[in-house]
Amino acid sequence: MRTTDEVLDGVDLTGRTALVTGATSGLGGETARALAAAGATVVLAARDFEAAVSRACRIRSLHPKADLDVVRLDLTDLDSVRTVAGLLAVRRSGLDLLINNAGVMYPPLTRTARGLELQFATNHLGHFLLTTELLPLLTATATRTGIPARVITLSSDAHRAYPVDLADPQFVHRPYDKFIAYAQSKAMNVLMTVELQRLLGDAPVGAYAVHPGICVTGLARFMSRDDFARMRQLTVRIPGRLANPKSLEQAAATSVWAATATELDRHRGAYLADCAVGRAGSHAVDPDTAYELWELSARLTAAHR
Structure with missing residues (x-):
């Protein structure tokens, strides 16, 4: 399996700007480091501003020439999302890459201050708004430079377990199940990519959904022994899936490949895994569901303004 540095070997991203959400640790932190090491200007966006600053300092200690910026972004607060999008439009002359990386997995039932279910709000809705708010900047940058911009959204093969219930996506009328909530939020990441690419048409922006693979990160902080047992049941048809996790550098490799591989210009809207074009579950690529x-x-x- 390839690592981030192997994917970016010989790649020069000087002059390109990337925004990475959830960049304080884990996949986001490694994605930000790798892109910065390849010469990109990287904006680290995270709810914990001090942790993002600490991560930026760590990246600079490894790569003294790294060009980094830090913004506070709370994906569960749609006002925060709009503020960051506006800030980037003012502070940055362009944006080439949007890496929708942040996520939460299997928390107990939690609702945001505005009543949104936490996994839906973090994994999907906040990134949906960030993407739509930044599309004009991404499109303008790509038009000016002649290099296609990209929106990369981290999904998961967990999306295959359960389809999206659009009648009750936030568990208002049905009992909350954190596994179903996570799986459908990851299916939403793919569905958003499908519809985004349809809406983009011939615009110089490509959208991609990424499955990073199994990797031990802080994403599993809410998991109990019972949760791990249920996860094993859900993956029983894929022997060894949980027994051989990827390293952080291997798990983030598909994100940076999605951001930089020129051959992907021919596969816009694709679902990617293991640095290759894959195939998502049929319920996650249904065009009618994606539109709805x-x-x-x-x-x-629009309602939460």
């Missing part, structure tokens, strides 16, 4: 989710997300973000 987009419309629902647009209504929700």
